[in-house]
Amino acid sequence: MEKGADHVNPRQGGAMGLVSQPMNPESYTTMAQVRAGVDEIDRQIVALLADRFAHMRAAARIKPERAHVRDEERKALVIANARAEAEKLGAPGDAIAMLWDQLVEASIAYEMEEFDRLKG
């Protein structure tokens, strides 16, 4: 593999290696390390989001009524849980709650499309 600042392993803060270690952004000294860390985190987030959307396909399959796709009470609980978890971890609760509002809205739109595809 080509070596250089664009190919740092964010889990090691330097050269590529085989053993996975926790990321430690406090130890970073270059933007290449920051960006490699961000790229790796984004890859993991997208994988988790793909799993979350798969759960929406399951919900669409299981819910008997189109009107059940949007559940405001559950939406509020999901957002409150995300905010509480973020704050427990020292992350900004307002920002996470805003992202989760958009995530659940996107999930509802996706679940609605899937419901119509299956039962429309």
Ligand SMILES: O=C(O)C(=O)C[C@]1(C(=O)O)C=C[C@@H](O)C=C1
């Ligand atoms: O819990 C549900 O009923 C879902 O369909 C999941 C979900 C979510 O994104 O978490 C999506 C739509 C509902 O409004 C509530 C929550």
